[in-house]
Amino acid sequence: MAAEGTAKGRAGRAGSYGIIALFTIFSAFPFYWMLITTFKSTPDLLKRGNNPFLLNEPPTLEHLKVLFHDTLFGQWIWNTLFVGVLVVAITLLLAVPAGYALARVMGRTGEHLGIGIFLTYLVPPTLLFIPMSRIIGDLGLQDSLWSLVLVYPSFTIPFSTWLLMGFFKAIPKDLEEAAMIDGLSRFGAFVKVVIPISVAGILTTVIFTLTLVMQEFVYAITFITAVRNMTVSVGVPTFLVHGDVYFWGSLMAGCFISSVPVALLYNFFVDRFVTGFTMGAVKG
Amino acid sequence: MAIVETRDVLKMFGDVKAVDGVNLATNEGEFLVLLGPSGCGKTTLLRMIAGLEQPSSGDIVIGGQVVTALPPRARKIAMVFQSYALYPHMTVAKNIAFPLKAQGMAREEQGKRIEKSASMLGIGHLLHRKPRELSGGERQRVALARALVREPAVFLLDEPLSNLDAKLRTSARDELQQFQRQVATTTIYVTHDQVEAMGLGHRIAVMDAGRVRQLGTPQEVYHNPADTFVATFLGSPPMNLIETPEYSLGFRPENFLPREVYGKGDALLSLPCRVTRLEYLGSDRLVYAVTEGKLGGHRVISKLPSNISVFMQPGERHEFALPEKEFKFFDPHTGLRAAPRAL
Structure with missing residues (x-):
C-alpha cells in the first residue's frame, strides 16, 4: 500500500513538474528566441540547414550596432519612457481619487457609474482615432509627444478607475473612520491610511498603464510622423522592415530590450499584481 | 471626563427609523452599556x-457643548471598533502614536505618552510588531492603547470583545473593567451580549427597534424590567411569561423551583407542571415543562442549581412553586410593567 502510495505521489509530482516545465518553456521561449536572434549573424539566420534553436556560427553584435547607430532606437526608448511616466502620473492623479469616490462616497450609484466608466475602455482605438485626430489637430499637437500624453489617459483612466475602485472597496471602512476619530479629515484619512494600504492596487495600475503605453500602436502611428518623436512600438517596425525585407536580428534586439524591463517589473511584483487583478475582478 | 447626552436623536435610513428619538445622559466617569439585539x-x-x-434630527452634547455639527476629530472622543481597525501598514508604536501625530504633538511627548499607555495595557514588548503579527487579545489591547493615549473625554467601544474566543473574552472583560475604573473616563459600550452588559456596566440602556426600553443599573433591569421585552431579553434562559387576557405574569426560571425546595412559611404560588425535557448544563439543570391546573397550558422553564438534586424525568408530573414576591406583572396589551395584583 505504502509503496503504491509513494509511487503514485511521485508520479503526481512528476506530472505537476511536467506541466510547470511546459508552461515555463511556453512563456520563456519568445524571450529566448529574441535573445538568440539578436546575436545570430545574418548568414546563420538565413541558412536553411542550420538548427534554428542554437547559435551555429560565432555570435555577433552587428544587429545591435544597426539598431543603435542606424536608427534612433535610443531616442524612441526615451520617448516611450517620457510618455509612459507622464501618462502614469496623469492616470494616478485622476483614477485614484475617482476610484475612491466611486467606492466610498457615492454608494450604489458609484458602482453603476464605475461599470459605465469601465465600458468606455472597451471602445476600440481604431474607432476613436478619427475624432481624436481632429482634437489633436485643433490643439496643434500633431507630431508632438504631448498628443500621446493627452490621448493615452482616455483609455488608461477608465480601466484604472475601475481597478482601483475594487481595491478601495476591499479596505475596511473602519480604518478610515478610526483615522477620522484619531484626528484626521476624510481627505487626511485617505492620504495617510487608504493610499499606503492600497500600494498593491496602485502598483498594478502603474504596471498596467506602462504596458499599455509601450504596446500602443494605432494612436502612435496616426499622430506622430517625425522619426525623432516616434515611440518604440512605431519606430521599430517602421525602420526595421523595408518592404518585404525584415531586419530580423535588429527587430528582435529592439523587442528584447524594450520588453525586458516590463517583464522584470511583472516578475518582481507578480504576487501583488495578481492580488490587484483578482480583487478588482471580485469586488469591482 | 465629560457627560454625554443625546437629545431627541432620530436617525432615518430611507423610510426606516434606525434610532427613534433617543434621550440619554451619562454620568461623569460612568460606564454605560447600550444593550440590544442586532439591528x-x-x-x-x-x-x-x-x-x-x-x-x-436631535442633538448630541458632549461636556455641555452641542457637537452635532462637529466632525469626529473635534469631539475629544476615542473609539474602539469591533474589528479594532488597527492600521495594518504601521507598527504597534506607530498605531498608538497616530492620534498624537495628527494633533502635531512634539516627538518627545509622544514617546512618553506611548510608553505610559503601552505599559498600562502590558503591550510594551509588542511595540515593534505589525498588527498581523498579534493575537486577537493583543490587538484589542493595542486598540485600547491607541484610544487611551490621547486622553479623550469619552471612550466609545463598539463590541470590542466579540472577536475573541470565549475564554479570552472573560479575561478581557475583567481587564476592560479594571482599565475603565482606573482611567475613570466616561465610557459608552455597545454590545448584544447581556453577560458583558451585566458584568461591565454601571448602567445599562436596553434598546429595541431604535428606542431605549429601559435605563438602569444591572440589578434594576434584571429584577425590575420595565416591559416584557426587557424581561425576556435579559436572563438565560429568559423570564417565564404566563399570558392571560387580564395580565401577563413574569417570573425568573431560577425562582421557579420544585415545591419541596421551599419552606412551609413562604408565601408561594404552587403550579403543577408536566416535565417535557431536561437539560444538564453542569452547574445547573434546566427543566422544560408545561403548566397544568388553573394557569395551565403555558410553557415554562425552571433553572435548578446543581445542589438541588430532586429527581425528575420527562413525562412526569411535578409540583413547582414560586415566591409571590418574585411576581412581575405586565399589561397584556402594551407589554409595560403593571401594578401587582391578586391572582
Missing part, C-alpha cells in the same frame, strides 16, 4: 455620538 440601533446611536453618522 436595534445601538451601533447607529454610538456612531452618531462619534460623529460618523449625522442624526436626522
Whole structure:
C-alpha cells in the first residue's frame, strides 16, 4: 500500500513538474528566441540547414550596432519612457481619487457609474482615432509627444478607475473612520491610511498603464510622423522592415530590450499584481 | 471626563427609523452599556455620538457643548471598533502614536505618552510588531492603547470583545473593567451580549427597534424590567411569561423551583407542571415543562442549581412553586410593567 502510495505521489509530482516545465518553456521561449536572434549573424539566420534553436556560427553584435547607430532606437526608448511616466502620473492623479469616490462616497450609484466608466475602455482605438485626430489637430499637437500624453489617459483612466475602485472597496471602512476619530479629515484619512494600504492596487495600475503605453500602436502611428518623436512600438517596425525585407536580428534586439524591463517589473511584483487583478475582478 | 447626552436623536435610513428619538445622559466617569439585539440601533446611536453618522434630527452634547455639527476629530472622543481597525501598514508604536501625530504633538511627548499607555495595557514588548503579527487579545489591547493615549473625554467601544474566543473574552472583560475604573473616563459600550452588559456596566440602556426600553443599573433591569421585552431579553434562559387576557405574569426560571425546595412559611404560588425535557448544563439543570391546573397550558422553564438534586424525568408530573414576591406583572396589551395584583 505504502509503496503504491509513494509511487503514485511521485508520479503526481512528476506530472505537476511536467506541466510547470511546459508552461515555463511556453512563456520563456519568445524571450529566448529574441535573445538568440539578436546575436545570430545574418548568414546563420538565413541558412536553411542550420538548427534554428542554437547559435551555429560565432555570435555577433552587428544587429545591435544597426539598431543603435542606424536608427534612433535610443531616442524612441526615451520617448516611450517620457510618455509612459507622464501618462502614469496623469492616470494616478485622476483614477485614484475617482476610484475612491466611486467606492466610498457615492454608494450604489458609484458602482453603476464605475461599470459605465469601465465600458468606455472597451471602445476600440481604431474607432476613436478619427475624432481624436481632429482634437489633436485643433490643439496643434500633431507630431508632438504631448498628443500621446493627452490621448493615452482616455483609455488608461477608465480601466484604472475601475481597478482601483475594487481595491478601495476591499479596505475596511473602519480604518478610515478610526483615522477620522484619531484626528484626521476624510481627505487626511485617505492620504495617510487608504493610499499606503492600497500600494498593491496602485502598483498594478502603474504596471498596467506602462504596458499599455509601450504596446500602443494605432494612436502612435496616426499622430506622430517625425522619426525623432516616434515611440518604440512605431519606430521599430517602421525602420526595421523595408518592404518585404525584415531586419530580423535588429527587430528582435529592439523587442528584447524594450520588453525586458516590463517583464522584470511583472516578475518582481507578480504576487501583488495578481492580488490587484483578482480583487478588482471580485469586488469591482 | 465629560457627560454625554443625546437629545431627541432620530436617525432615518430611507423610510426606516434606525434610532427613534433617543434621550440619554451619562454620568461623569460612568460606564454605560447600550444593550440590544442586532439591528436595534445601538451601533447607529454610538456612531452618531462619534460623529460618523449625522442624526436626522436631535442633538448630541458632549461636556455641555452641542457637537452635532462637529466632525469626529473635534469631539475629544476615542473609539474602539469591533474589528479594532488597527492600521495594518504601521507598527504597534506607530498605531498608538497616530492620534498624537495628527494633533502635531512634539516627538518627545509622544514617546512618553506611548510608553505610559503601552505599559498600562502590558503591550510594551509588542511595540515593534505589525498588527498581523498579534493575537486577537493583543490587538484589542493595542486598540485600547491607541484610544487611551490621547486622553479623550469619552471612550466609545463598539463590541470590542466579540472577536475573541470565549475564554479570552472573560479575561478581557475583567481587564476592560479594571482599565475603565482606573482611567475613570466616561465610557459608552455597545454590545448584544447581556453577560458583558451585566458584568461591565454601571448602567445599562436596553434598546429595541431604535428606542431605549429601559435605563438602569444591572440589578434594576434584571429584577425590575420595565416591559416584557426587557424581561425576556435579559436572563438565560429568559423570564417565564404566563399570558392571560387580564395580565401577563413574569417570573425568573431560577425562582421557579420544585415545591419541596421551599419552606412551609413562604408565601408561594404552587403550579403543577408536566416535565417535557431536561437539560444538564453542569452547574445547573434546566427543566422544560408545561403548566397544568388553573394557569395551565403555558410553557415554562425552571433553572435548578446543581445542589438541588430532586429527581425528575420527562413525562412526569411535578409540583413547582414560586415566591409571590418574585411576581412581575405586565399589561397584556402594551407589554409595560403593571401594578401587582391578586391572582
